[in-house]
Amino acid sequence: EDKVVQSPLSLVVHEGDTVTLNCSYEVTNFRSLLWYKQEKKAPTFLFMLTSSGIEKKSGRLSSILDKKELFSILNITATQTGDSAIYLCAAHTGTASKLTFGTGTRLQVTL
Amino acid sequence: DGGITQSPKYLFRKEGQNVTLSCEQNLNHDAMYWYRQDPGQGLRLIYYSQIVNDFQKGDIAEGYSVSREKKESFPLTVTSAQKNPTAFYLCASSIDRNSYNEQFFGPGTRLTVL
Numbered sequence: 165e166d167k168v169v170q171s172p173l174s175l176v177v178h179e180g181d182t183v184t185l186n187c188s189y190e191v192t193n194f195r196s197l198l199w200y201k202q203e204k205k206a207p208t209f210l211f212m213l214t215s216s217g218i219e220k221k222s223g224r225l226s227s228i229l230d231k232k233e234l235f236s237i238l239n240i241t242a243t244q245t246g247d248s249a250i251y252l253c254a255a256h257t258g259t260a261s262k263l264t265f266g267t268g269t270r271l272q273v274t275l
Numbered sequence: 276d277g278g279i280t281q282s283p284k285y286l287f288r289k290e291g292q293n294v295t296l297s298c299e300q301n302l303n304h305d306a307m308y309w310y311r312q313d314p315g316q317g318l319r320l321i322y323y324s325q326i327v328n329d330f331q332k333g334d335i336a337e338g339y340s341v342s343r344e345k346k347e348s349f350p351l352t353v354t355s356a357q358k359n360p361t362a363f364y365l366c367a368s369s370i371d372r373n374s375y376n377e378q379f380f381g382p383g384t385r386l387t388v389l
Contacts, residue, residue, distance in 0.1 A: 168317075170317075173315075198377055198378075200380075205382045205383045206279075206365070206380040206381060206382045206383060207318075207365070207380045208380075209377045209378075209379070212376075212377055252317065252318065254318075262320060262323065262333070263308075263318075263320070263378060264320075265310075265317040265318040265319070266317055267315060267316060267317040268317050
């Protein structure tokens with residue numbers, strides 16, 4: 165059975181802190197790993213990672229994939245209250261571009 | 276203005292009634308998906324469709340049905356056979372069934388069965 169596990173489940177930090185969110189996966193026919201941010205309703209796409217060791221960066225967010233150890237991390241530096249959200253990790257598996265999601269990490273950034 | 280729309284935003288139904296959730300996209304995407312989200316459980320795949328007139332069961336298809344008569348539309352029916360239908364339902368689409376691109380999500384429908 166395909167499995168994606170995220171940790172921690174929830175996290176409270178102060179504005180300005182740096183956070184690291186973790187995602188490990190055990191899936192058949194792994195294709196790529198995706199990160200989404202879900203604030204209130206629709207998850208919005210952040211990154212897609214297909215190659216090991218190549219960091220993807222967007223502003224204060226960055227992510228990297230390790231295909232040997234089967235995990236990915238999402239880093240957020242200088243956190244702001246607007247970063248408060250659920251961060252979802254998902255793996256593309258097998259055919260038909262199916263995504264298997266983790267349970268998400270709920271991040272709360274306080275003043 | 277391209278995107279995915281879902282309606283209604285909130286839906287209340289009595290136990291034992293079937294209910295249909297709408298999902299429409301004008302992105303010209305081939306593939307469409309239905310997910311269910313429960314607190315603490317992430318997103319679980321209900322059904323997906325890679326092309327018009329074709330669809331496949333996901334991980335939790337029991338008690339649900341779908342159709343894909345048009346490229347832009349992928350309605351989901353929650354039947355009375357679904358044991359615990361109260362949840363947040365998300366529809367998504369991706370450009371091509373043969374590639375591994377990101378999925379784009381609609382705003383969701385929150386279904387409450389009383």
